[in-house]
Amino acid sequence: MDERLERDLRSGLAALLDPIEGSHPRWATSPAARRVQGTAARRWPRPALDRRWAAALAALLVVCLVAVAAFFGWRHQQAATTNPTPTPSPTAQATSVPSPAPEQTPTPASPSPMATLRAWTSLDWSASAQLPEAYYVSGVVAWKGRLIVEDHGPDVGGFRFWSSGDGRDWKALPINDPTIFKAARVDGLVAASSGLVAYGEECPDPFCMFDVLGAIWISHDGLAWEKVASTGVEVKRIADGPNGLVAVTNRQGTDGSSEIWTSKTGATWQQLSLDPAQFPVASILGDVRATPSGYLMSGAMGGTAAAWWSKDGRSWQRADVVESDGVAMTAIHAGSDGFLATGETSSGASSTPWWSSDGHAWQPVSMPGPSSYGSLGYGVFDDGSRIIAIGGANRSYRFWTSTDGKSWRELQVSRTIPATALPDWTVRTVGRLDEVVAVVLPDGLVLFGPSGSSSTAGAWLLTAH
Secondary structure, rough: OOOHHHHHHHHHHHHHHHOHHHHHHHHHOOOOHHHHOOOOOOOOOOOOHHHHHHHHHHHHHHHHHHHHHHHHHHHHHHHHHHHHOOOHHHHHHHHHOOOOOOHOEEEEEOOOOOHHOOOOEEEEEEEEEOOOOOEEEEEEEOOOEEEEEEEEOOOOOOOOOEEOOOOOOOOEOOOOOOHOOOOOOEEEEEEEEOEEEEEEEEEEEEEEOOOEEEEEEEEOOOEEEEEEOOOOEEEEEEEEOOOEEEEEEEEEOOOOOEEEEEEEOOOOOOEEOOOOOOOOOOOOEEEEEEEOOOEEEEEEEOOEEEEEEEEEOOOOOOEEEEOOOOOOEEEEEEEEOOEEEEEOOOOOOOOOOEEOOOOOOOEEEOOOOOOOOOOOOEEEEEEEOOOEEEEEOOEEEEEEEEEOOOOOOOEEEEOOOHHHHOOOOOOOOOHHHHHOEEEEEOOEEEEEEEEOOOEEEEEEEEEOO
16 A cells, blocks of 8 residues: 555544544543543544545545455554553543542641531441450540550559550550559540650549649550659640640649640650739639640639630630630530530539630530530530531430531431440430540541440441441
């Protein structure tokens, strides 16, 4: 076949097979499609098809039928090896298109904007597990791809740490030197940039009732622990924020002997000298919370709820708090669009919560749920972007979600596990909010609490949809 004729034939066939560039679906030439299709974006040249060539090509197709058949066989073999078909197969889509999930995952330390936070519409009770020999879970953190749980234990020195990669299979973490915690009780854990930080009390008596001294421990691997500070008073909470760690302490009772301790890495701690104008003698500190721009703190002052804020954790300013039935602000929860603070009344019952857009000014806000469940039910938990409120009893539980602590949406609840496997929490088994602990994850919740009538703790996984 004449070399020029063969070249013209190929050009005409390419134009017939791929006639108009503008008529291709947009996805076929998008960056994502190119990732799926490999080299399919590289195509033959596309000269305009002249009418005269169309007639000539029709004749040539008849005369050169054998040559054209051989050409198509060669073209098909080349496409199979270098040019995947423009329509991606299901297998190629599943393995080549990157999943958007990592971009949508919220992180506690840096709340995701609402635009990238995956909305939840329902929760499914998907699994339950026992923590063998665990007594009372008082703290849980997500750290290095695993959940780390602190088991309070019935007596001083009787606690242990548990670890799980999936929330179902739990194993006790061996402590290299158990004598570090011999006369201590750990009340909470913090996953800091430098490692795990535990806080609690050192107690001269088995029940931690008299002459309690606060203590802080640190570990880089969860196995080898070191005591790094004795605060003199009970450590209430520790937060890891943009300027390091901040701890708030409060002597047992209501004498206002509160302290603030700071540390860059958790290895060494310094006590702050509090400004009397911001912290009168009657100030009692209850919680500290890190935010992307600083720190928030809650407590009480002169028998009324109080709050403070700081950019660096060292210099603090008192926030404006509108009075309600609460005499103390006990905990602060963060969403991507606002904050919710819970509190208690003079009788110890749950008070009306407070809401704030920035932590500088707080006002009372209503919580969702029937009044028979109480204003807070079993507790409020968050991951820094999403706030979850839980209520219910007798294997019938309700869940609400919010990003600002002000506007709430109830989640639908289903179950994969049998109804008998659900936690049977009642007022008798759960008398206080802190007896049920939860960790909010990007894809659901893990709840911890009493396991039936036994004295052991259980874990329940709820998958979000």
